[in-house]
Amino acid sequence: MNRVAVACSGGRDSIALLHATLKAAAEQGVEVLALHVHHGLSPNADEWQALVERQCARWAKRGWPVRFVARRLLTHPQKGDSVEAWARQARYRALREMAVEHGASLVLLAHHRRDQAETFLLQALRSAGVAGLSGMPVRADRDGVTWMRPWLHVPRERIEAYVRRHRLAHVDDDSNADTRFARNRMRHGVWTALTEAFPQSEAALADAAEWAQQATACLDELAAMDLQHLADDKGLDVRAWQALSTARRSNALRAWLRGRMGRAAGASLVSRLMDELATTRARTWPVESGVLRSYRGRLRFEPAPQRPTPLADRETLLSIRHTGVHALPGWGGRLLVEPVAEGGVPLAWLAHAQLKPRSGGERFQAGTGRPPRSLKKQYQAAAVPAWEREGPLVYSGGQLVFVPGLGIDARVIGLPGQPLVALRWLSP
Known part of the structure; x- marks a missing residue:
């Protein structure tokens, strides 16, 4: 049987997406998995899980093809960790594990247009580059799972109206009022004033994120064309790389580093390399996952050595x-x-x-x-x-x-x- 999964925290947006998905799936013979992650951060977390489970049981009795699946996180953020970043990473990891274990290759997420606009603004305030300003993609394929945000262009007001029309019970996350978190500060201290001064700001910022996504795709294509002539299994040809314009050098270097290190390189590392690769002498730059070495005109990435095998x-x-x-x-x-x-x-x-x-x-x-x-x-x-x-x-x-x-x-x-x-x- 075909399966699709919906990430459902029990909040208004995810309950609405689960309900809408079930209505469509019931007509097409598709089973829906309601994936719930219990973070253990709120005293109300047990109640949220119970609400989603009860709702799924009621819909199942109605004959809708829904199955509730939950995962309780056993780890906790370490001292100094960003709680927001930890929770996001742990949540996606748990959602992927549940989806794979239960045979669903597609996971739907309930992010909407305001979420995208907020993300664009937060990234801009963090001095993010074009890739960061791209915000959230409608579709992403990672680790054998397709993640889709079908409501990314939908205004929040339409989702609220949908919830009222179908009288859907949902939870309100008490942490949404905690202004220690950047997104909550944005919502409580900035967003109301921004939309009053500029009523079209949500749509405009979401559109800007979409333009940034297109620009990022173009930059990736340009980097791929440049790296065809600059890089091979021996590393990056520094002399050929230096023949590019400054902007193309930076773009190609970022793409090359991302491909070798498995993640985006920090701005400070890219800036150092742009300045220091001009020298011809051998140099090394320690990075989190290994070391970068410049030797005889080639820049190479060497992963951190594993424990020597006896x-x-x-x-x-x-x-x-x-x-x-x-x-x-x-x-x-x-x-x-x-x-x-x-x-x-x-x-x-x-x-x-x-x-x-x-x-x-x-x-x-x-x-x-x-x-x-x-x-x-x-x-x-x-x-x-x-x-x-x-x-x-x-x-x-x-x-x-x-x-x-x-x-x-x-x-x-x-x-x-x-x-x-x-x-x-x-x-x-």
Whole structure:
């Protein structure tokens, strides 16, 4: 059976959305999950959950296809945490878990036009960029779940009228009166005066958020086009990046950082990089999830190292009989095996490969007719940074075959016409 989920706190907006969704679902054979998150922050939280559960039971008796699902949060905000931010993150995490567990890939949220207008204004007061001013999207696909806000263009007054017309019972969150929270200060101290002075402010601010969303999409497309020529698996080409205009440099850098770090970079980090990447010397910039390194004209992001795996737990043998990716979790990465026409090692050599860490004294031949030299000297000659030297050395029959960062040892390169492969170490 098809399922759709509705996030329902028990407040006016979410109860109205649940009711409207059920009316439509009853005619289409769709089951509706009412997802409720018990935050444990209010003494009335038990009452709110009970109200939603009772309402769902009454609608189910009427024959409507509704099922109540609840999750009580077991964690609490830590000292110094923003309660608003903690509650929002924990709520979305719980909603996703409930939706996935019960087979719903679509979750509806009851945000309306005033919520969007307030978000735009709050973000502007926080000096947010274009992406922040975009506010909330109508649709977002994250972690296997589609989140939709079908009422994002609907005025709050229409929802209030809907609740009165259908006589829907709902709760009033007592925390909405707490002006310690920024959004509540906005509602109680600013919004009334703003709408009295500018009656169309709600619609105008929501429209501005939509324009910002379109601008953000254009900037993302521009960054993607720029990064096609600026970035590869070796990092960001700083010299080519510097050839862009200042605005495009900033835009491309933000996009590149977001792709590597998994989140938007702070304004202070972007500002520092814009100023300091102009130097040619090697530099590092510690960030929350790892470190950024500039070396030989390339900017790279290196994730924070995981706890080292004990040598006893690392793989020591590997049978490579085909091309593709071979996962080596004990070494913290993967070995990529690719077919090549020349310059590779015969695939047959790798059927019984041995994997070893560097122990000192290893010698690597970088090319035919060139003398074998120590790994340290070869790394220095090839300008391989320290963070690209991690991974196992690959041997076959006691002969060194492959070194991460350097490639195939010239002494094992096969003749053209043989099935040859190249190796490449992929760290996380």
